[in-house]
Amino acid sequence: MRKSINISILVLLITGLFSCNTNDSKDGDKGALASNAAEKVYVAPGEHDEFYAFVSGGYSGNLTVYGLPSGRMFKEIPVFSQFPTSGYGYSEETKPMLNTSHGFIPWDDAHHPDISQTSGKLDGRWVFINGNNTPRIAKIDLKTFETTEIIEVPNSAGNHSSSFVTENTEYVVAGTRFSVPVPQQDIAINEYKGKFKGALSFISVDPEDGIMSIKFQLMMPGFNYDLSHPGRGKSHGWFFFTTYNTEEANSLLEVNASQNDKDFIAAVNWKKIEEYVNNGGGKMMPANYAHNVYDDDTHTATSTMMKEVLVVDPLEVPGAVFLLPTPKSPHGVDIDPSGEYIIGNGKLSADLTIHSFTKMISAIENKKFDGDAYGIPILKFEEILRGTVKQAGLGPLHTEFDGKGNGYTTFFISSELVKWDLETLEVIDRKPNYYSVGHVMIPGGNSAHPFGKYAVSMNKITKDRYLPTGPELEHSAQLFDITGEKMELLLDFPTHGEPHYAAGIPASIIKENSQKIYKLAENEHEYAAIANGDARVERDGNEVHVYMTMIRSHFTPDNIEGIKVGDKVYFHITNHEQDFDVPHGFAMIGANSSGLLIMPGQTKTTVWEPKEVGVWPFYCTDFCSALHQEMQGYVRVSPKSSKLELSWSLGED
Ligand code: RUQ
Ligand code: CUA
Numbered sequence: 001m002r003k004s005i006n007i008s009i010l011v012l013l014i015t016g017l018f019s020c021n022t023n024d025s026k027d028g029d030k031g032a033l034a035s036n037a038a039e040k041v042y043v044a045p046g047e048h049d050e051f052y053a054f055v056s057g058g059y060s061g062n063l064t065v066y067g068l069p070s071g072r073m074f075k076e077i078p079v080f081s082q083f084p085t086s087g088y089g090y091s092e093e094t095k096p097m098l099n100t101s102h103g104f105i106p107w108d109d110a111h112h113p114d115i116s117q118t119s120g121k122l123d124g125r126w127v128f129i130n131g132n133n134t135p136r137i138a139k140i141d142l143k144t145f146e147t148t149e150i151i152e153v154p155n156s157a158g159n160h161s162s163s164f165v166t167e168n169t170e171y172v173v174a175g176t177r178f179s180v181p182v183p184q185q186d187i188a189i190n191e192y193k194g195k196f197k198g199a200l201s202f203i204s205v206d207p208e209d210g211i212m213s214i215k216f217q218l219m220m221p222g223f224n225y226d227l228s229h230p231g232r233g234k235s236h237g238w239f240f241f242t243t244y245n246t247e248e249a250n251s252l253l254e255v256n257a258s259q260n261d262k263d264f265i266a267a268v269n270w271k272k273i274e275e276y277v278n279n280g281g282g283k284m285m286p287a288n289y290a291h292n293v294y295d296d297d298t299h300t301a302t303s304t305m306m307k308e309v310l311v312v313d314p315l316e317v318p319g320a321v322f323l324l325p326t327p328k329s330p331h332g333v334d335i336d337p338s339g340e341y342i343i344g345n346g347k348l349s350a351d352l353t354i355h356s357f358t359k360m361i362s363a364i365e366n367k368k369f370d371g372d373a374y375g376i377p378i379l380k381f382e383e384i385l386r387g388t389v390k391q392a393g394l395g396p397l398h399t400e401f402d403g404k405g406n407g408y409t410t411f412f413i414s415s416e417l418v419k420w421d422l423e424t425l426e427v428i429d430r431k432p433n434y435y436s437v438g439h440v441m442i443p444g445g446n447s448a449h450p451f452g453k454y455a456v457s458m459n460k461i462t463k464d465r466y467l468p469t470g471p472e473l474e475h476s477a478q479l480f481d482i483t484g485e486k487m488e489l490l491l492d493f494p495t496h497g498e499p500h501y502a503a504g505i506p507a508s509i510i511k512e513n514s515q516k517i518y519k520l521a522e523n524e525h526e527y528a529a530i531a532n533g534d535a536r537v538e539r540d541g542n543e544v545h546v547y548m549t550m551i552r553s554h555f556t557p558d559n560i561e562g563i564k565v566g567d568k569v570y571f572h573i574t575n576h577e578q579d580f581d582v583p584h585g586f587a588m589i590g591a592n593s594s595g596l597l598i599m600p601g602q603t604k605t606t607v608w609e610p611k612e613v614g615v616w617p618f619y620c621t622d623f624c625s626a627l628h629q630e631m632q633g634y635v636r637v638s639p640k641s642s643k644l645e646l647s648w649s650l651g652e653d
Contacts, residue, residue: 402452
């Protein structure tokens, strides 16, 4: 590999970073305001948006749902982070969702949502998202908009080249950003080179119930695997991963990992490996990772520790893995809707590199190799290159497509969104982004059928775009109309956490399936109180189980006596409402947990360990009726030595 580095770009990256200034911003605004932008984003009161946008929350650990074009925020879906609003990760039922091999982890860094597909089209069943920090992949059910499954990814670290799905959701794929010793061991960090490995995990998704299971892990050389995307159409069956730090440096990466003029895009023929694995290939290796599943009928999650994983050595499957040289530490790799163009966004580059899938296949067939890395053939750059978009901008990160022959690439350093023609590779338009754009999203952008009406750029720096809110500002997204030759800036809207990728989908695909209540008759929660007579309190040693019901505007039981200091009181609360949008809340004074928000027909549990004698109230936290303030009760707590028997009131006089 040649050693050279564009020092000026590196310096820009390290120091200058943000080339745009606020004066540009004012000019840009004028352009947008001169148009009918307001009309284009106006969704009249009571009207619905045309698209859902699922925007990653980055270090919030969650996923936020917005409407497009209005930019209105509809919901924050808790995924990897405890969420006191609903009690996710606090309720006894959902704590297992956050279980990992490292124990209970109440947070993660959530990056790249992707919506399930059938035949290359968004099907709106699930959205997947990766946890970077403690490697995990989560699945959110788009009927309930709840996280229903989380699988930990072993042998990985910084699970960043994730969680993208193949065109029939055969797999959701997760690649490690940081290579690590596999299996983990106590060795010197400077033994990195050659000893650390990069695991690329192919997680199968059951076509019926969506259950995830790690089919195999491809054990690659110890590079950093940054992003990935599936092939589609003609390239279906392949998956592409960018790499950087092919130098395998282990310190001062900002210099040492930028020595090679080109890093690689790893092309993985997963169909070939699947076949190899189905025929008994690969090695089972001991592992320890959590698989957490939430059951909609029992309203309860279970966590199972998995003990092994199937590992595949790429050298054992000749013809399955190739390396595509790609300039300047590529960040995103994006595949156009036809599956022909493989776009490498070299983040230290001014040009965009486009490889051709067809040329890649013929280079493979004709053995146009340029050596190998750890035995994996490196294809000749000139043989696979389709062309470059010249001087497109500085620091390309990510590209999306409109399905009409155009690519839209974000340039972090020059802070702009650039539209270019996939055929001519000419730049068509560029618009400044405020400021320092990361990702861009076009609904359906990672599929064979994008909906090329809007593009949303997600920016890293907000500065003066909104009223100041102290040193910390929310990140900012910008909505563009991309139906014309030129892009038109329509709207800025704040996003929660740090949005990395987002996934958009026409609302029509999912809104009819959106569930309104949980049917009480189908509630199989172990501690549910369904029939009127089910409400009760039971003691089992120092554990007390309260089977409680709630309906406007009453808890049953409402007063409980006979609880003692040192007891562990489980409130299992079932909401008997069967109307859309009538939750009740539950909060107990002094509980070391969050309140609960319980949806109609649902059961949730919280634990309270009273520490002092007295009479302690609980109440409903959601203003549910005119008599909401009356929705309350008391627990009498007696000394540990008390002989007072349990008693409770069922709401009669
Ligand atoms: S990565 S920009 Cu996960 Cu590009 Cu955020
Ligand atoms: Cu129930 Cu307020």
